[in-house]
Amino acid sequence: MKDSENPAFQKIHQIADEMKSIKTKGRLLEFIAEILMKYDRYSLAVISARARDEVECLPEPYRTKLLPYAKEWFFGRYHRILLNYRRGDFKKNCSLISDPETFEKYCEMIPKACFDEKKEGHRFVDKEKKPLYDLFYYLLCAYAMFVEEEPGHPPGTPFPGGFEVTQNSEGYFCPIRDKEEDIFYSVCNFCPAKQDENNI
Template structure:
């Protein structure tokens, strides 16, 4: 259980709701990448090893139910999303990369304004709803229940990727059914599903810096 919210029990949705709303509101006040990166790192560090084990188990389970051969192609990218970004964030924070004089480099790329502040604020505005959303899967094993704070972990890591690193929500190379993948060009990132989830208001795709791949309109 994250430090600083030990008073919230696993079944206390009202407590988690208030906690997540506070996180989202405070995060929306960040204006610079370094400020946002340090904020996210501080919140991510509050997750216990037990929380991380549960989140990791859910990530693996969601991949396990995919059909082959897509499952085997997708798995490395799901692990890159979870393990790769988590460790990258902690590494940068540990190196003081988000400090004003991070890495002793006056040209520190994180000492800049968030690239698309308007989209970032819209992203923050849907975090609470996205975290509290009930997907109706009541048949989940109790230990793998998707708790609101575990959903928050997902939004925090994606905020790091999309608004601190300016990377797409799905890592470059991520495959999708049909054979198309997330790609990087000189003009930026292209994703085959970027504009396909507009009706799901809390989907990260709606805030991703990638553009819709014109080959899959």
């Protein structure tokens, strides 16, 4: 099946185009939440299985260290988005997205990432539905990076070698921030964290 024949193709392009036009954090929260609420229980179960499987294939002791952050990365953010939406927080947040240029580039990247055939497939996902599952991930990261202005990887997330995402009075710092530039679809290229100078 060609990408253009996939029912998700037009939907994801439309979502990315609409999201790109958003100017405020409150509206972005509202927009993302309303899309996420359209994912049914089956889709959420598949997405959860994907996330769990990606962690379980990692070697110990790194796997155990990463697990709680992987849970926060996906479903901690998912539940926080829906909670904030149901409380009406988006109505109170009229702050402008602080880095609109990076945000627009992120939105332009999403459809390309969701339909990139070179990206590794997954045993839980059929080809037709995979782009929508990938979209879920990119929406969660959009909320974290452009609404909460947090790193794509939650603070404390460990990486091989003993490094982790940290936070101090000067902001967030990540050991791989500037090491993912060759990976076009990596959220690290759009992340508000700075490169950790202790791991250059």
